[in-house]
Amino acid sequence: MQSGIVSWAINRFTPALLILAMLPHAAVASTLVNNNDRQGQGTEEAASDHLYKFRIERGQFRTASGANRSYSLYIPESTAGLPAGPYPLVVLIHGFLMTGRQHSGNAENFAKHGFVAFTPDLSKILLGDDTRMENVRDLLDEIRWLQDNKNGPLASVVDANRVGIAGNSAGAAVALEAVLEGQKTGVPIKAFCALDGVPWDRTFDRISQLSQVQVLSLRAEPAVCNFHACILKFLARLSFKADDVKINGAHHCDVENPTSLGCKCICGPSKEKYRSVFQRLTYLFFKESLNGVSLDGDQNTFAQAVRGYEHNGEVVANLERSAPSALASTENTHTENTQ
Secondary structure (H helix, E strand, C coil), X not given: CHHHHHHHHHHHHHHHHHHHHCCCCCCCCEEEECCCCXXXXXXXXXXXXXXXXXXXXXXXXXXXXXXXXXXXXXXXXXXXXXXXXXXXXXXXXXXXXXXXXXXXXXXXXXXXXCCEEEEECCCCCCCHHHHHHHHHHHHHHHHHHHHHCCCCCXXXXXXXXXXXXXXXXXXXXXXXHXXXXXXXXXXXXXXXXXXXXXXXXXXXXXHHHCCCCEEEXXXXXXXXXXXXXCHHHHHCCCCCCCEEEEECCCCHHHHCXXXXXHHHHHHCCCCHHHHHHHHHHHHHHHHHHCCCCECCCCCCCHHHHHHHHHHCCCXXXXXXXXXXXXXXXXXXXXXXXXX
């Protein structure tokens, strides 16, 4: 079934998407962002001044396969009154025919909250197992580089033991395979979030081999673009508990921040209120899973936030991993002294 829908989508929409994907966007080698000058997209805390300043670094990484992969890094800067690093690392993987730019708003939000965010560009996500797995291997090369390279951009900045990965649509397929392969090859990834994810058929028989990590599925309404919530079949094959949250009324493009014209043409509109829910729950999941710092503002746990949305009729949740009464870790909690 997946292959039939994929063939239909490729034949109908690839020419238009290729044109859209080729449209230029700004490329900056290194940019320092101050929260007084710029606010993130789709976050309830965007107006708060007491968040991290961060810089954006863009470049290319040559992987073991010989590919030159473009990437963007969002790195917290030393900010008065806030804890210094090392910081947890969150890798954000884009979907089919898109780029890391579709996670720039999410990456900025993570950086403002004390995470290093990495948004690599992938290629050939749907073109057969060989090219798919080449993306997975290249991604693991990049993660190793960020974790281990003492001369790299994250030397003494990233905590190699606090790494999480999220992917939207086909990017979730790459991310999930990266977690599986990482467990075999010594690349520790502690948490995985599928953002309206569409895993590959090849992963269906392999997912039961996954050793326990923190797993969350955040998804839109079942539709063609998420293969009618196919992620649920994969979650059912896990040997451990995971969380699943459906955002009522959301479309496939709401996981992108900013979204793209190409996505909206195929998968429906995108609204700020849905992007905000996706972004907030993704952040809270990784904050708890990777023991991130708790800044002034949103003090809810992931489970508490979900229950709040559920009470308002905004989500339908199956929280098997998270106890509703779970309390956030206080080990890295920061409260501003106002005296």
